[in-house]
Amino acid sequence: MRWTMQDFSVLIGGKAGEGINIAGSVIARLLSACGLCVYMYYDYPSLIKGGNNFAVIRAADDQTFCTRETVDVLLALNQETIRLHAGMVREDTAVIYDSGVVKAGGTGLTLDAFVKEEEAPAITRSAGIIGGFCRTAGIPWATVEAVFARAIPRELDANLRVARRGYDASPPGSWIRVNGREALPVLTGNEGIAFGLVEAGLEGYISYPMTPSSSILHTLASYAGRFGISVVHPENETGAMLMALGAAYAGRRVAVGTSGGGFCLMTEGFSLAGMAELPVAVVLAQRPGPSTGVPTYSAQGDLLFALFAGQGEFPRIVAAPGSVEEAWYWAGALMDLSWRFQTPAILLTDKNLGEGLFSFAGAPPRPPLAPVLREGDGKYGRYQDGPGGISPLAFPGESGITVKVNSYAHDADGITTEEATTIAAMAEKRREKERAAAKALAAYPCVEVAGDRTAATALLCWGSVAGVCAEVAGRLGLRVVRPVVLSPFPEEQLASALLGVGRLIAVEENIDGQLSRLVGCHGIRVDERIGKYDGRPFFLEDLERRVGEVI
């Protein structure tokens, strides 16, 4: 047999409420157990039951971050899946479907009969089709048993019995080659954020539910007891932000999470954090469109909002990770940076990263960066001078001192002032912190480069389009330059990443080219822009074509 790189795709679709997300994640873990790196895109409308959901799982020897235009196996729990995805079916695509409700060519499985005969709950229908998939793909039964035991918490036996029926009723195939590599854990981007925050010492997460950030709240709530943290769902986003600032004032490392609409409400407190010099990490998970937009789909339309949110001038640290490893790393790094520089930080993500499922290869260690704490005794002024504009921190409760923070212009003790020189001095102090933060960030990977590092044509991108850009660049022999940190703007790292680039093509999931505008403010000219703003991620071939048209 010829030893080639594996690149395998499977789509599972069905009605909302049939557990497509869980079924997809089980398939991802089955493929991961075979030693492949996996990526899953999950597509669902904003409704609870009815409508059509689907998950596309792509597995390969190396990590991928996007889906392809066709699939190797199509699993249909309803007729709509066959109709919607007809264009993804090739001649050699294996189609497996529930013959009770679907008419199609391929392998029909009598899922209702399996469930009835095995006296299993109706939800195990998806286990039946997963069993059929495993046989067709060439996944050994022992792997199915091992993965089900970890991935399916309830009714394990019933699920396995129904899966076995599907397995036995399907023709054997060999799409997958078990490559013998150790299986990696499979995480969503939002799980990566949650664990990255916890690893960096998170003590409280305060969030009002808003897709696509909600699963951070759910994840942390479910592990709150194990981590000894407080997870709070308050009355609204305004309350969440202000509560977080109260907790930060009292010395706790806290984060908040939301999407654009919620961040609108939080900007009031965000600006307060800037003036009062309070640390807080904000996860801003973007969705398409202004206002309510499209809740369950993805976009990169909030970059300029994140950079400019809040009245007045104050430093903020903004980073947009492009993978689950980066999400983990930067969630922690922003917590460290926010505390060091006593100013708010934003982790800018989106649905594709946050709700996408990825093999997790481990996050790199972060540079140590401790907060500046008050040492010794004597008089304390919350905003007294310190190195780099950083005033040493103390917290209320400490004997002999008062800790006064203030949303108003204030003096070194935190007392309100309208005195001209003090107002100017405090503005300069905040600016000094921004410079100090930029200096500290030199030790961090603020700009990532992928593809051919010597190529004169480069794709410029940010956030979750990193992976698809890297893959396209690999195929077309291009360079990818990607700022991860967007504020303070990483001038030097970006300039060095762009050395020798003669032609720059920006790829963004928005219509205005927000990164293009940002780099333009720093004297970097973008030659071409490729935008996508329909809420759906780029397919590999789709982006390859569009890049091909402009190079």
Add this chain to the structure above:
Amino acid sequence: MAWITGAQNTWCPGCGNFAIQHALKAVLEDLVAGGMRPEEFVLVSGIGCHAKIADYMAMNSFYSIHGRGAAVAGGIALANPDLRVISCAGDGDAYAEGLDHLIFAAKRNTEMTAVVHDNRVYGLTTGQYTPTSYEGFRGRSTPEGVRERPINPLELMLASGATFVARAYTRKIDHLKTVLKAAILHRGFSFIDVLQICATYNNLTDYYAPRVYEVEGHDAGDFDAAMRLAREWDYSADAPIALGVIYDSDAPSDPWPRMNGGGAEERAEEIRRILLEKT
């Protein structure tokens, strides 16, 4: 310990805020004399004339923004249960811009004391009506007179689940001190609507003087009796104005788990276990 900072006081002569500041200082002195530490108190304020109290009191303080004091106070209480959080707010602060936070602090029975400096007018923005201004009040934004009914904050707080509800008046300062001390010592959410005159825009001294009375023989543990007393005066129509503790009960507070934090090693171990589960 000196309780007053050197900050220049800019309240108008005759302002009710002086009485509230004086009462707060006296109560804190009293509590510290009784063994509490001055550093365990935190004062939160919003925005408006009342909020300057954060500058004037030499104690831990969070001078926050309009209406958000209760949310800030909730965060502080959650973060450090050893602190005693006193959230001073204006009536515009507490009942207009920040009403949701106040209601939810009451609903959760958060460990805090909300003191509303209720002068029934926006002072610092130069004289517009507030949620507790009486019907017909002529303010700069309502020259023909307000055509809305005022909110009755006591009724609202009772309905929201507050476990301690009281009313006081700045011209009865000894009574104000007694009520304030009881509120601070109450476990859970305590609320005081402090009637205060605005010397410049809403001087109601002549209105309050003949109407206010201190409640006697009222059973503060009886919710229905509290509601009846709260409804006696509706902040608009002419009626006797009860001062004192209207409602006082015990209930579990703070439903959210405290931020106790695990050690870094234990967390790292827990994360390793979770990653294995997700393989």
